[in-house]
Amino acid sequence: MILQALKEYYDRKAADPESDIAPEGFEKKELQFLIVIDAKGNFLNIEDTRERIGKRLVGKSFLLPRSVGRSGNKSYETTFLLWDHIGYLLGQPIGDPKSSKQHQTWLAALSRLDSGLLTDVGVNAIIEFYNNNELERAIASPQLKECLKAPQCNMSFRLISDMCPVPCRSKVQEFVRNNTTRIIDKEVSEEKEQTGICLITGEFGVIARTHSRTPINKDTKCLVGFQKNSGYDSYGKEQGYNAPISKSTEFTYVTGLNTLLKSSSQRLLIGDASTIFWSEKPSSFESDFSFFFKEPEKDNPDIGTEKIKALFESVNSGAYRDDDSTSRFYILGLSPNAARISVRFWHVGTIAEFAGRIRQHFEDFAIIKLSREPEYYSLWRTLVNIAVQDESENIPPNLAGDFMRAILNGTPYPATSLQAVIRRIGSDTENRVKPVRAALIKAYLNRYHRFYPNKNHKEVTMELDVSQPSIGYQLGRLFATLEKIQEEANPGINATIRERFYGAACATPVTVFANLLRLKNHHLAKLENRGRVVNFERMLGDIVSKITDFPAHLDLHEQGRFAIGYYHQRQAFFIKKE
Amino acid sequence: MHNWCLEVWGDYACFTRPEMKVERVSYDVMTPSAARAIFEAILWKPAIKWNVTRIEVLNPIRWISVRRNEVGGIVTNPTARQMAGESSEPLGIFIEEKRQQRAGLFLRDVRYRIHGYFEFTPPEKRKANNLLLSEVWADDQENAEIVRLDEIEAKYAAMFERRAKKGQCFHRPYLGCREFACDFRLVDEDLEPAKLINETRDLGYMLYDMDFERNIKSPPPLFFRAEIKDGGINTDRREVEVRG
Numbered sequence: 001m002i003l004q005a006l007k008e009y010y011d012r013k014a015a016d017p018e019s020d021i022a023p024e025g026f027e028k029k030e031l032q033f034l035i036v037i038d039a040k041g042n043f044l045n046i047e048d049t050r051e052r053i054g055k056r057l058v059g060k061s062f063l064l065p066r067s068v069g070r071s072g073n074k075s076y077e078t079t080f081l082l083w084d085h086i087g088y089l090l091g092q093p094i095g096d097p098k099s100s101k102q103h104q105t106w107l108a109a110l111s112r113l114d115s116g117l118l119t120d121v122g123v124n125a126i127i128e129f130y131n132n133n134e135l136e137r138a139i140a141s142p143q144l145k146e147c148l149k150a151p152q153c154n155m156s157f158r159l160i161s162d163m164c165p166v167p168c169r170s171k172v173q174e175f176v177r178n179n180t181t182r183i184i185d186k187e188v189s190e191e192k193e194q195t196g197i198c199l200i201t202g203e204f205g206v207i208a209r210t211h212s213r214t215p216i217n218k219d220t221k222c223l224v225g226f227q228k229n230s231g232y233d234s235y236g237k238e239q240g241y242n243a244p245i246s247k248s249t250e251f252t253y254v255t256g257l258n259t260l261l262k263s264s265s266q267r268l269l270i271g272d273a274s275t276i277f278w279s280e281k282p283s284s285f286e287s288d289f290s291f292f293f294k295e296p297e298k299d300n301p302d303i304g305t306e307k308i309k310a311l312f313e314s315v316n317s318g319a320y321r322d323d324d325s326t327s328r329f330y331i332l333g334l335s336p337n338a339a340r341i342s343v344r345f346w347h348v349g350t351i352a353e354f355a356g357r358i359r360q361h362f363e364d365f366a367i368i369k370l371s372r373e374p375e376y377y378s379l380w381r382t383l384v385n386i387a388v389q390d391e392s393e394n395i396p397p398n399l400a401g402d403f404m405r406a407i408l409n410g411t412p413y414p415a416t417s418l419q420a421v422i423r424r425i426g427s428d429t430e431n432r433v434k435p436v437r438a439a440l441i442k443a444y445l446n447r448y449h450r451f452y453p454n455k456n457h458k459e460v461t462m463e464l465d466v467s468q469p470s471i472g473y474q475l476g477r478l479f480a481t482l483e484k485i486q487e488e489a490n491p492g493i494n495a496t497i498r499e500r501f502y503g504a505a506c507a508t509p510v511t512v513f514a515n516l517l518r519l520k521n522h523h524l525a526k527l528e529n530r531g532r533v534v535n536f537e538r539m540l541g542d543i544v545s546k547i548t549d550f551p552a553h554l555d556l557h558e559q560g561r562f563a564i565g566y567y568h569q570r571q572a573f574f575i576k577k578e
Numbered sequence: 579m580h581n582w583c584l585e586v587w588g589d590y591a592c593f594t595r596p597e598m599k600v601e602r603v604s605y606d607v608m609t610p611s612a613a614r615a616i617f618e619a620i621l622w623k624p625a626i627k628w629n630v631t632r633i634e635v636l637n638p639i640r641w642i643s644v645r646r647n648e649v650g651g652i653v654t655n656p657t658a659r660q661m662a663g664e665s666s667e668p669l670g671i672f673i674e675e676k677r678q679q680r681a682g683l684f685l686r687d688v689r690y691r692i693h694g695y696f697e698f699t700p701p702e703k704r705k706a707n708n709l710l711l712s713e714v715w716a717d718d719q720e721n722a723e724i725v726r727l728d729e730i731e732a733k734y735a736a737m738f739e740r741r742a743k744k745g746q747c748f749h750r751p752y753l754g755c756r757e758f759a760c761d762f763r764l765v766d767e768d769l770e771p772a773k774l775i776n777e778t779r780d781l782g783y784m785l786y787d788m789d790f791e792r793n794i795k796s797p798p799p800l801f802f803r804a805e806i807k808d809g810g811i812n813t814d815r816r817e818v819e820v821r822g
Contacts, residue, residue, distance in 0.1 A: 001606065003597060004782045197821045199596060199801055202783050224597045230650045230678075232600055235788060236796030243596035244799065335681075342601035342681035344643055401643060 002346055003224075003245070003253045004200050005330045009278045010256035016282075021259055024251050025176045027066040028259075031083060032059035033147050034158040034165050035138055039121055041128025043135075044160055046143035050150070059154070064167050065176045066251070068212070076101040079109045081176070082126070082167040083156035086147055090139055090155075093148055116175050122166035126157050198246035200253070205246030209239050212254045215261060216274055216336050223257065223334070223341045261334075268293055270379060271400020273333040273344040280328040285320040285351045292358055293379040293404075308376050311359050325352035331408060333401060344401045347408045357410040364443035368463040368571050369435040377436050379404065385436045386420040388427075396420065412451050413444045422559050426506070429499045438567040441560040448557075460561070464568040466542070472558030474546045475513070476565025479505050481543060482516050484573055485536055489523035506562045510550040579695045580735055581631060583767050584742065586616055587689040588760035590642070591753030592682060596785060596799065602682035604641075604754065607806065608633050610813040611787040612754050613692040616762065619751040621738045624704050625729065626696040631814040635775050635806065636689040643683050650678035688753060691765065691772050696738070698731040739764070774809025781806055786813070786820050798822050 013021040022028050036044040049060035065081035076098055079088050084106060086092050091103030110127060117123050129135070138144070147153050156165040166172065194207045213220035226232040226242045234242060245253075260266050260276040268275045268290045279286040291307040314320050329351050333344035347354075362376055374381070380392065383403065387394040402414040421437050421444075428434075442460045449457040458469055468474070483498050497505075497516060504512045520540075527533050554562060593605040593612050613630040622628070651671055659666040715721040741747070742764040753760045765772075784804040788797040800822035804811055812818055 001595075001782050002603070196798060197801055199783050199785070199799070202801060202803065202821050226600055231648075231652050231676075233652070234599075242599065245597060337601060337681050338678070340601050343598065343603045343683050344681065345641070346603070346683060398643075405641075405643075 001348070002332060002343065003249075005278075005332075005348070006253040006256040006260075007200055007249060008280065009260065010252040012281070013256070013259065014252075022063055022066075022255055023177065024248060025066055025179070026063050026173075027255070028061050028262075029064050029067065029083075029154065030059035030061050030152070031064070031154050031156050031165060032057075032150050032152060033086075033143075033155045035089070035129075035155060036158050036160055037125050037129050037134070038160050039125050041125045041130075041132055041134055043129065043137040043141070046138065046141055046147065047158065048143065048146060057150075059152070062156075062165060062168050063173075064156075065172075066212070077105055079105050082123070082172065083154065083165070086153040086155055090135065090144075090147075092139065092144065114175070114179075116179075117172060120166075120169060120171040122157070122159050122162070122169045123172065125159060126166060129157070194241055196241075196244040198249050199244055200249045201246065203246065205248065207241060207244045208247045208250040209241065211240060211245070211250055214254065214258055214341060216334060216341055219336065221336055221339055221341045223254075225340055227339075265290060270333065270404050271383070271395060272397055273335045273401055273404075275331060275333045275404070277329065277331045279323075279330070279351060281324065283320075283323040283327060283329075283351060285323050285329065285355065288320070295378045295380055296374070304378070305375050308362055311355060311362070314355065320351060320355045323351050325350060325355075327351050329354050333404070345405050345408075347405075349408075354408060357408060360410060361407045361443075364447055365439045366462055367435060367439040367442055368568070368575070369439075370574070373435050377439065382436055382440060385434055386417065386424045386440065388424070390428075412448045413440075418444045418556060418560060422506075422556060422563070425563055426503045429502070432498055432502055433563045433567040433570075435567070438564055441563055445557060445560055445564075460564055464572045468561075468565070469546075470558065470561040470565075471547060471549075471551060472554050472561035473565035474543055475505070475509050475550075475554075476562040476567075477569040478513070478540070478543045478547065479516075479562075480566045480569035480573070481536070481539055482520050484570075485520055485523045485527075488532070489526040502566075506554065506559050508553045510552050513550045579697075579731075581693055581695045582617075582738065582742070583691055583693050583765050584616065584620075584762050585636075585689070585691050585765045585772075586751065586753070586760045586762045587637075588753045588758055589687060590758045591685040591688045591755075591760075592758060593685075593754040601680055602684070604683060604685050605784055606639055606685075606781055607635055607804070607811060608688075608690050608692070608753070609785050610802075611785060613690075613694065613813075614787065616692065616751040616760070617694050617696075619749050620742050620747045620762070621734070622748065623734065625699055625701070626734050627699065628694055628696050629815060630692060630694040631812075632693040632810055633813055634691040634693075634772055634810045635777070636691060636772055636809075637687055638775050639777075640686040641683055642686045643681065645679060645681045647677050648680050649673065649676050651676040684758075685753075691767075696734065698734065701729050777809055778807050779805070781811075786815075786822070789822055 010021065013019040014023065020028075032048070032050055034047040034049060036047050038044060050057040051060070052058075064083050067080045068078055070078040079102070085102070087096065087099035087102040088106040089103075091099050093099060107130060110130065113123065147155070156167055158165045162169065194209075195205065196207050197203070198205055198207075211222050211224045214223055224240075224243065224245070226239050228238050232242060257276075260278060261274060263276075265287050266276055266278060266289070268277075270293070277286065277289050288307045288310070291304045292311065294304065296302070296304045310321060327350065329349055331345070331347040331354075333346070334341050335344050336342075365377060379400070383395045383400055384390055384392050387396070396416065399414065399416055399420065403417060405411075406413045417440065421440050425432055425437060442462075445457075445460050449459070456469070458465075460468075464477075465473075479497075479502070483496055486493070486496055497519075501512050501516060505516070524533050524536060591604065591608070592602055593607070593609045594602050595605055610630040610633070613633055614628045617628040617630070649671060653669070653671060656669055657666065660669055713721075742762070745763070747762075750759045751762055752758055781804040783801045786800040786802045789800050790797045792798060800820050802813070802818050802820045804813075
């Protein structure tokens with residue numbers, strides 16, 4: 001299903017003349033350096049193609065003959081067509097025992113080139129370059145230091161008269177197009193190829209023994225791969241033959257996957273899972289999806305809010321903007337595990353379904369807050385505010401995926417999120433209930449009770465609800481009022497009851513409230529404005545009348561309501577009545 | 579040929595996709611070969627071959643992502659030294675050395691109804707099953723007349739029905755992987771009509787079974803195009819195209 005949907009995406013892109021997805025036999029790959037030579041193979045210089053994008057230097061991408069997977073201690077025996085790593089082209093760095101072997105492979109591959117390629121001027125120039133020992137001049141050139149310093153150094157040659165490197169010359173490209181899988185594999189596949197039914201297309205074809213790699217988290221790993229002799233061989237089958245996928249299908253799904261992982265608009269990092277999403281047909285939901293969840297960009301902070309508003313406005317049509325609401329939408333969460341990629345989540349649905357659920361998520365999260373707070377919270381901001389010390393590396397690894405799953409399935413948020421937020425409020429003595437935390441608790445409780453109805457639960461509202469029957473909520477309000485009295489009695493005090501007593505008041509109210517109510521009398525006595533005192537007394541009377549008893553302890557849900565009651569009451573103090 | 583219907587359910591299930599059997603990802607629904615294994619867990623004899631005609635999904639498809647420890651290796655055949663009983667490397671697997679942590683995407687709270695029938699193979703058509711001793715009869719007449727009279731389809735049908743009703747099984751039936759054991763019961767569809775999930779879509783190619791008849795050592799896989807229609811999947815080999 002996953003691979004099939006990826007293949008569909010590739011086919012859709014390949015059919016679109018405006019997309020620049022690599023055709024079969026090719027791959028989009030960065031070449032950081034180009035060795036510039038003339039038509040006779042004389043060395044001129046080494047060109048650095050890298051440009052600074054953000055903090056990183058990124059090489060220029062070219063459409064190159066496809067690379068092949070190589071791993072293990074014989075990996076040096078494989079090279080790509082007319083481009084490769086510096087070890088292959090120049091045999092550098094000298095100290096590395098591998099690079100000289102790699103260079104030998106490269107030279108051997110050059111000498112064995114197909115006659116169809118030898119008619120090209122560029123290819124001949126490369127051969128001349130090695131024949132005339134121009135290699136030494138290249139190694140002696142001052143730019144070489146830069147190449148060795150670069151974290152990644154893929155190279156090729158460029159004729160001084162051309163704009164593009166030799167592997168991109170039209171003759172070479174034409175040759176590759178006509179010999180899609182054969183050319184590179186020729187040296188690798190000495191064993192016999194196996195044929196069979198492809199499990200994605202159901203067509204008969206040559207089965208891929210190994211699958212190409214996918215870049216993920218600064219590394220490249222396989223989505224489909226079976227190590228030999230490690231418990232994966234079954235029914236007498238090894239490696240790729242465990243799961244017959246034909247070579248051309250393998251190319252399409254890997255290219256589709258890699259294109260999505262490289263794309264800026266269709267990829268999103270959720271926790272440690274790289275999440276990609278795509279729809280059956282081109283849609284604006286597909287290109288706007290990431291804005292629903294990611295932090296606003298610095299240069300255009302309102303774009304996410306606009307997209308979410310568009311989501312709300314399209315209530316009538318049921319979908320998003322002008323999209324076909326029944327079009328299928330796929331969401332795939334991948335994360336690296338050992339040498340492989342594991343699927344963390346996989347959701348299939350229609351655009352209308354997902355649009356509705358995401359809308360519901362933002363509706364559940366709506367809560368009264370100050371205007372300087374963002375209108376909608378990104379996923380990262382929600383999670384980071386419940387992680388230890390508010391740091392993103394402390395986000396529990398499973399939580400992000402589970403949270404995303406809850407949003408996309410429209411199911412209750414994970415119980416761990418409520419536990420985490422209450423724990424975090426308990427440990428964050430300074431801020432306690434931040435708006436985002438209150439929003440999360442509200443969303444959690446409302447959604448939970450939508451799935452598990454309980455007649456004692458009254459839905460938590462966006463702003464202060466004086467008639468809320470929950471004891472936790474009223475205790476929270478009482479606590480906020482007591483804090484306010486203390487603040488007004490002792491302005492500029494270092495540690496208020498919020499810092500000292502919040503945790504105990506929330507978990508075991510009976511142990512602290514008697515003490516706090518006694519303290520309150522002293523605070524009120526200090527207030528000079530008697531009208532204010534009467535006001536507070538009335539307010540306290542109003543809240544206490546709803547409290548029958550101080551419970552010995554509150555359960556987790558009541559602790560959540562305590563936090564919201566506290567938050568709502570504090571907001572009510574700040575926001576002037578109109 | 580009687581068509582039986584079993585209801586099976588369990589907390590977890592993993593009908594591993596072949597392409598993702600390392601970091602396991604399950605198919606959306608039960609595969610015909612997993613359903614066959616459940617029938618075989620209740621009754622299997624060399625005389626019968628189970629076929630699954632229909633799989634019905636009763637619970638909505640839910641997923642769970644689990645990271646767990648698995649063994650990265652299979653038990654090898656004993657070496658000559660080991661067979662001779664001489665001191666040598668131990669035969670077992672040491673979990674500390676072979677442990678692998680793998681993530682899996684499994685199904686949660688599943689309930690299916692599976693329909694199947696068995697094909698009966700008369701004794702003369704059965705492949706010899708490595709009999710060590712030849713069969714011994716009192717006389718020629720017994721061999722010819724009496725003994726084989728009970729070798730009829732109805733015998734096995736009655737056996738299956740009796741065993742399935744009582745909840746007997748040779749080994750505990752499971753949902754895709756041995757660790758996901760399941761419960762089962764024989765149901766009469768007319769008395770207890772099932773309420774299936776409301777889902778109709780194409781599930782893509784799915785593993786049908788391994789073709790042991792073609793090659794017993796390295797059987798090629800068989801695939802079919804699975805389509806769920808109002809919660810049911812037709813897996814009848816007489817009706818759907820099976821490739822492989």
